[in-house]
Amino acid sequence: AVLFFMWTVGNWSVCCLLDGKGTFRNICHVCAYAVIPYIIQNFITALISHFLIYDEKFFIDAVMITGIIWSALMMFMAVKSVHQYSARKTVLALVLTFVSMIIIGFIMILLFSLIVRMCSFIYTVFSEIIYRIRT
Template sequence: MMDLTQKQWVRHAVTHPVEGFEDMRWKKAGSLKIAMLIVVLLFFGEIAYGRLYGFQFYISYDKTFNIIPYIVRSFVLFGAWAVGNWSVCTLLDGEGTLRNISIYSAYALIPYVAQLYLNVILSHFLIRDEYVFMQVIKFIGVGWTVMLLFSAVKSVHQYSFKKTVLAIGFTLSAMFIMLFLLVLFMSLIQQIYIFISTIYTELSYRAKV
């Protein structure tokens, strides 16, 4: 089997959606550093897509910059996917480790990340009548990533086609549950903070009086 560098494995996995991840598994290839770099690029790509898009295609009405939604759409969702898939597939006799799931999933995101940056750049050069080209690029990027993600899950866990579909469905359900619990936890923390802040303000006022 081929002997490639880590960067070459990235290109091989992305350009060979059927056997790329399978080859990576047998060669025990994949870099966690590169995977984390891809997620960081996803984070900045989401920011660029939301804030730097050409005004003729998208106008942001937000007067202040809030980084939280971009963290959620990148780091939080990716982490929820990796942990959710690992948790679910452990119960379904999957062979993938959390490390390999994270690496393979990050590699699968490359087409989606690439279309974010490409569409942001094109939005400053194309006119509204040429918006269809940007839509085609987005469709290809998203579709390619979905195909790679499916292949990544299938290869890392050594599942059949049907079991891969089942695992992805359960993973999405697990992600929804985790994000729902996270929202509840953050809401609880906020309520506790408000309660403590109110008590502190009241005590400070009475101490001054």
């Protein structure tokens, strides 16, 4: 869910800068449809992994690779169609979307760290106040 959120927000922000035609709602819809093969592949892989032995891992890998490639192609076509880009501009938008996902992740980590430090500071202040009141 977090990666999907980061992808959609990153794609929306990048495509706003690159004059994309899609709205945030459209991006969410097409990206959700594009990951359906990946989700189905996960279920199929989990199901067949209970029946196959280690020597038949090739079949599991084939299903996994097929699902990932299918989802990647669907994501490429979804971004291309929703923003009405050419193939080159779509590749550029996807690369910039990955970069924006990294930036969003970094900002989320910084925000989490700030919240943890703020809570620790507030706890320390209240502990000190209670200590001063008792003594």
